[in-house]
Amino acid sequence: MLTLGVVFEALTGGGAGTYDALPLSRRVITDAVIDSRLTIPGCLFVALPGEKVDGHAFVADAFRRGAAVALVDKEVPGFDCVDLRAGKLDPTGLPSADPKQPLHLCLRTADSLKALQTIAAAWRARLSGLRVIGITGSVGKSTTKELTANVLAARYPTLANESNLNNEIGLPLTILKITEAHRCVVLEMGFYVPGDIAFLCGIAKPQVGVLTMVAPVHLERAGSLEAIINGKAELVEALPADGTAILNADDEHVRGMASRTKAKVFTYGLDPKADLWSDNIEGLGLEGVSFNMHYAGEDLHVHLPLLGQHSVHTAMRASAAGLVEGLNWQEILGGLLT
Numbered sequence: 001m002l003t004l005g006v007v008f009e010a011l012t013g014g015g016a017g018t019y020d021a022l023p024l025s026r027r028v029i030t031d032a033v034i035d036s037r038l039t040i041p042g043c044l045f046v047a048l049p050g051e052k053v054d055g056h057a058f059v060a061d062a063f064r065r066g067a068a069v070a071l072v073d074k075e076v077p078g079f080d081c082v083d084l085r086a087g088k089l090d091p092t093g094l095p096s097a098d099p100k101q102p103l104h105l106c107l108r109t110a111d112s113l114k115a116l117q118t119i120a121a122a123w124r125a126r127l128s129g130l131r132v133i134g135i136t137g138s139v140g141k142s143t144t145k146e147l148t149a150n151v152l153a154a155r156y157p158t159l160a161n162e163s164n165l166n167n168e169i170g171l172p173l174t175i176l177k178i179t180e181a182h183r184c185v186v187l188e189m190g191f192y193v194p195g196d197i198a199f200l201c202g203i204a205k206p207q208v209g210v211l212t213m214v215a216p217v218h219l220e221r222a223g224s225l226e227a228i229i230n231g232k233a234e235l236v237e238a239l240p241a242d243g244t245a246i247l248n249a250d251d252e253h254v255r256g257m258a259s260r261t262k263a264k265v266f267t268y269g270l271d272p273k274a275d276l277w278s279d280n281i282e283g284l285g286l287e288g289v290s291f292n293m294h295y296a297g298e299d300l301h302v303h304l305p306l307l308g309q310h311s312v313h314t315a316m317r318a319s320a321a322g323l324v325e326g327l328n329w330q331e332i333l334g335g336l337l338t
Contacts, residue, residue, distance in 0.1 A: 137212025
C-alpha cells in the first residue's frame with residue numbers, strides 16, 4: 001500500500017525501506033487530490049499554484065476535511081512542515097507518529113506538481129505485477145478506455161482514470177489510486193504538444209498501447225498533422241519489446257506506426273487481413289449495433305447496445321486488449337455488455 005514512507009523515499013531518492021525505522025513512515029496514504037472538496041481521511045492533498053486559484057490557499061481546508069499530508073512549494077503557516085527542497089529528510093522535524101492523533105503535515109518541495117509526478121512514478125515502479133494499458137488517439141479515447149476497463153474487469157481487478165484525468169496532473173493522481181489488489185489499469189493519455197505522451201509513459205510504464213485513430217484536431221496546439229501523428233506514436237515507441245501495440249488497420253496513420261515500436265503488433269479493423277476484424281455490421285437504431293468479430297479462426301456474433309457504427313471499432317479495441325491479456329470470448333463478451 002502507498003505509505004508516507006514511499007513518499008519520503010520518492011522525494012529524497014532513497015531506496016525501498018530507507019525510512020522503515022521511522023514510525024510515521026507507516027502511515028497509509030488513502031488517496032491523492034488537488035481539490036480540497038474531494039479530500040478523504042488520510043489522503044494526500046497536492047497544492048498546485050494556478051493562474052486564477054492557488055491550491056496553497058486551500059491547505060487548511062484540506063486538513064480540516066481529513067487530509068494527512070499536503071505537498072506544497074510555498075510556505076504554509078500554522079502546520080508542521082518538513083523541507084524536502086534539498087532532497088533530504090531530517091527525521092527530527094517530523095511530528096508525532098501517534099495514529100490516534102490527526103496528522104497535518106506539509107512537505108515542502110521545489111515544485112509540487114513535479115513532486116506529485118515523482119511520487120507516482122515511484123509508486124508505479126513498486127507495482128511489478130501490474131499490467132498497464134495506455135490508450136490514445138484523436139477521437140474515441142474515453143469510450144475505448146471505459147469499454148476496455150469493463151472487459152478486463154471480467155477477470156482482473158481493474159482501475160481506469162476518471163473523466164478527463166489524462167494529463168500530467170490527472171494521470172499521476174490516478175496512479176496513486178492503484179492498490180496492490182489491482183491487476184490492470186487502463187489509462188487514457190491526452191496529447192497537447194510533442195513530448196506529452198512520452199512523459200506520461202515515463203511515469204505509467206505501459207506494456208500495452210491502444211491507438212484509436214489520427215485526425216487533424218487541435219492543430220492550433222500541435223501545429224500540423226505530422227506533429228499529431230508523431231505525438232500519438234510516442235505511446236507505441238515507449239512500449240517494451242515484450243509489450244503489444246494494438247493498432248487500427250483502417251487508419252493509414254495508425255497502421256504506419258507498426259514500424260515505430262519494438263513491441264508485438266496486434267491489428268484490428270474491417271480488413272480481413274487484420275488480426276481481429278469485423279463484418280456484417282448492422283445498425284439497429286436505438287437498439288444499438290450488431291456485427292461479427294473474427295479472430296484466429298474463431299467467430300463471435302455481437303449485439304451491442306451502443307449507438308453508431310463507430311462503436312464496432314470501440315468494441316474491437318476493447319476486445320483486442322482482452323485477447324492480449326488472456327481473456328476468453330465469454331469474458332470479453334460479458335465485459336462488452338456490462
